[in-house]
Amino acid sequence: MTSKTTPSSGTSLTFYGGAGEIGGNKILLQTPRSQVYLDFGESFDFGEDYFYEWLQPRAANGLECYFEFGIVPMVPKLYSRAQLQFTDLPYEKPDIDAVFLSHHHCDHIGHLSFLDEDIPLYLGHGTKTIIDAYHTLFPSLVNIGDHNAINLFKSGDTIRIKDLTVRPIHVEHSTPGAYGFIIETPSGVLAFTGDFRRHGPMKRLTDEFISEAAASKPRVLLCEGTRMTPDPENYYSEEQVYEKVKGIIAKSEGLVLCEFSMCNIDRFNSFYKAATESGRTFVIDTKYAYLLDQLRTLPNLPSPQTDKNLKVYFRLSKSREFSAKDYSSRDRPYMDNMVTFREIHDRPRDYVMFIGFNKLMELVYIRPQKADYIYSLSESFLEGEDNADQRRVLDNWLTHFGITLHKVHCSGHAGKTDLEYAIQKISPDTLVPIHTQNPREFKKIHDNVMIIKRGDTISL
Ligand SMILES: [Zn+2]
């Protein structure tokens, strides 16, 4: 394996994103006969150097502004005619055989809307379900654009693309439907972890990927390293999250409020279980009810339409009557399982309620006393300077209603111990750290680590 070459007649990888950064995966695999992308994500710092608040490129201008600042790579035969119409890059028919998506997070799919509609997408059934549900619920936030060839896979499928054989294998992450890939190329096997962890209830999925990858004896492993840092590891499992949440509920003298990522179904289960085992009903909003309904093929998920331990919160409508005519056809199926501010105000100790930052207005009606609020998202929001204003507003709401803040969270990414475990088991000839800010740290656990930066091409 050689590094930093230009694409050759052999097999190569080009890193248009995901190198030297957490997220933004956009990795081109080229062989003598095929070209496929592994993920097509948006970097977390995308556009940050040129755009700010209301200073934003117009969607109608397509890629024009992005090419101006070099923040989307100017690659021919990749983007749609509409995206290229005001740019210097002429439209040509695409020559990409496939884009494989590891999971639905924005840093893995965020730039799909730029792609030519005829490039085939390959994604897991769960990924597609969540993308569709999020698009229905938040159309301006989640929109992958139009695609004429969407191919769905499940774990263990074998997909042939010319001289490539791609096998998606599920992994555990902070969302269902996450995959790694084992890819046979003319130059040997390439394994790609996607985003993964093994400290939650679905650990066996990741372990299945690890053993399949190990058995394939890969020449190269592309391994995510979100939590690879020089600092000591802070190990925290999903089981510990559940225990801690249960402890907070047990001590609470009022309503327990909580916030976590909606698609984090392991986290939903931790809160739902902690609430029901404490004799409380778990409350979600109508959007969350819709998402759960779409995910009903997952095992052991309660039905938001009928489950007795789950209630669906309906906001006060304009008529203030809570009658069907005031709600959309998407919300109405949950009316039989409805709860309102009145019941929660009257019996706060009967409930644990999911409430996002944007829904805090409901507290004006619920008027909680002695409530607790469990923040169960990445701590970077509570501690980062970028969010200081939002944090100030949250603090003001909590202070106003005398609510106690608790932080309980565990990551969707493997810590150092599990990264080391995975890499030693898989034992690739060459290790290429991706999705990390500390690739050099991997040299402590493998003796052939290739450090890449954005734009590099390496030959297999
Ligand atoms: Zn990611």
Ligand SMILES: [Zn+2]
């Ligand atoms: Zn992810």
